[in-house]
Amino acid sequence: MGTRPALALLDILRGEGVDRVFGNPGTTELPFLAALSQTENAPEYVLGVHEGAVVAMADGYARATGRPAFVSLHVAAGLANGLIGLLNARRSRTPLVVTAGQQDRRHLQQDPMLSGDLVTLAAPAVKAAYDIQHAHDLPLALRRAFALAVRPPAGPVLLSIPMDVLTEDTEVEIPAPTPAPPPGPAPGIERAAVLLGGAARPAIVAGDGVGREDALGALVRTAEACGATVHHQPMADCLNFPTTHPLYAGMLPPRHDAIRAALAPYDVLLIAGAHAFTPHHYTPGPALPPGLTVVQLDSDPDEIGRNFPAEAGLVGHLDPSLHRLADLLRDRVPDRTAKGRMLRAGERHAVERDRVESAARAAYSPAPIAPWAAAHAVARGLPPGAAVVEEAITVGLLLRRLVRLDSPGSYTHTVGGGLGWGIGAAVGRALAEPGRPVVAVLGDGSALFGLQGLWSAARQSAPVLFVVMGNGAYRTLQDAYEAMGGQGPCPGSDLGSLDFTRAAGFFGVDAVRAESAQHLRELVAGAGELTGPLLVDVPIRP
Structure with a gap:
């Protein structure tokens, strides 16, 4: 019927x-x-x-x-x-x-x-x-x-x-759904284990496929099995490896010259679920240094060999594939070797983290707040289990270096680059995960593109903390202009002083202005107690 x-x-x-x-x-x-x-x-x-x-x-x-x-x-x-x-x-x-x-x-x-x-x-x-x-x-x-x-x-x-x-005055038939086949490991994992297991200086690029396919735990097992240093892919959209882990070395910059330099110390590289390294600004030369052996794993067959050759190209669901790879690596890499690599990597990374932490703390002041201090205040103020939705561009790059996150879904970004995504995306996440604190970290330029989302936040009583970093400019454009040798002010990049508390009020959203870095940290720490949306206007030093 x-x-x-x-x-x-x-x-x-x-x-x-x-x-x-x-x-x-x-x-x-x-x-x-x-x-x-x-x-x-x-x-x-x-x-x-x-x-x-x-x-x-x-x-x-x-x-x-x-x-x-x-x-x-x-x-x-x-x-x-x-x-x-x-x-x-x-x-x-x-x-x-x-x-x-x-x-x-x-x-x-x-x-x-x-x-x-x-x-x-x-x-x-x-x-x-x-x-x-x-x-x-x-x-x-x-x-x-x-x-x-x-x-x-x-x-x-x-x-x-x-x-x-x-x-139409007609009746139509509804076809039954077809269950998707259960995901399985990629064929050829044994070859990948041979290459990674024989590496003297292994590394991994954690791509967004890891986060999308809930394979974070499997990638941790793989990295620990061979003691591989792990980088996030450039401008990662989600958390693909715990930033608290001793093997974590940070995000690769979105430029080929910088990626090449970062990967130069390694001899074998596993690229797991990363879309072709997606550069932002052009620099000459390939992303990968010469002589680097590449193992590439992805659920999308079109990614294999897309922008660089791979010694082993594997197509399969990431979670079972990485678990299988971890099991094989444990048989090939002595436990003392893997643990020694992890210990040495942890010591190196701790030095860098301490340096960044000290610099950010030293920048604390009353408003207007230094970008490093603002990013640090958010990172250290996050309540347990919080989900960060980030569209802050320049401050966001600093935030990525400071956050200490280890749970899936705790960091979200869009590599698409179309401004105005952050406010709406945060509302959608709050609707999907009631009870989980949601902190949206936004640039003022990004927020202007998506202000209408505040109406839905108020209408839905979405308990989102919107943190607007107001530097009064398209700062990333100004930075790029200066880097290319532009003379004088960059035309079309100045937004001027904006009062986002008034914009929030128009849409029925409560708002407050951060008076200092410490005040911002306290406001972020209270995100878990919200029963509706709150916008924090953060004056940022140029």
Whole structure:
């Protein structure tokens, strides 16, 4: 027996575990909204007042829950507003299923207002896009979208659905879901064990695939089994290795010359779940130093050998693959050798950590606060179990060197680079993990792009601490301008003095200005006691 199209859509959403719809509706979504209002146990509709915030909330929610989030956008204009979030999601490999309501098919040829080629518009920002022209195609396409969104490489999938498709006077069949096969270790692990086990100076680059696939514990076992020094991939999106571990050497800088220098001391390198090292600024030459033997492991076969040759290229789910590799390495590397390497690495890394810690503490002062001190205040103020959502650009680079985190999901960023993600992503994470303190660390320039997300934070009473680092400029642009030898002030980079407490008040969010680094630390420490959103405006020294 069949089901009406709009109700079939809801049935599939419930079956796929969707408990929230993130959206900003228009007339083309009215049939869907009607079905939501008339259905028991329907997903909650989470309203955003701009599609950028809508997609960012869904992004944060999907990362926290580990399953695709569902987004509802409105025609060409709404999709265009949401594209920045979809670009971020694609780069960060966040699984989203997105519907965009199209105008009624019966007058599409007349070019009605707000209509457009939604599939072509979305194509660069999504894994796949489907143009639904018949009601009986909708259930199959929707099932396909959920499966494709999580298949490596994960990402957003779009369905363009004309308004009248959902109101067709017909019944459609709902296909049953197909369980995904259980993940297994990659073939060829034995070869990887031979290479790493025979290394004199092994190292590992912990890519974002480790965090996405919940393989952090497995990577720790692998690193400890051979005593390999571990670096985060450049501009890592999540915590892929505990920053408290003695083998942890910090994040690789996002430039090929700096990566090459950092990796020069090693003879064998395991690259686990990293997307091609993603440089930011161009520097000549390859990322890897000559003579380095590379073992590359990824769940996405397209990553193997993508930007550099690998002696052993392995395709498989990271968690079972790394556990198997750790077992093999324990048979090949003497325990005393691995522990000796870890002891020496821990001593080196402790010296660097102490140096950074001392410099940051020495910078404490009343506002305006030095960037090092602001980053330190946040890092040391974090309550136990906190999740950091970071879009602070310049201060964020300092924060990464100071945080002491060891639990999965405790640090989130987007390598997509589309500003305005942080506020919405933090709201989405708070909705997904009630009871977990969420601290969003934002640059003032980034916050300006996503202010509308504060409306949803207030509407949802999301207990998020928004920490806005206000240096009054696009500081990273000014730094790059100076590095390239620019003369005089950098045009178009000065934001001036901004009062974010007033912006927060407009959206109904409580706010306070940090009076000193110590005051900021105390405010961050109280994040776990929040019952609603609070914004902290932090004046930063230029």
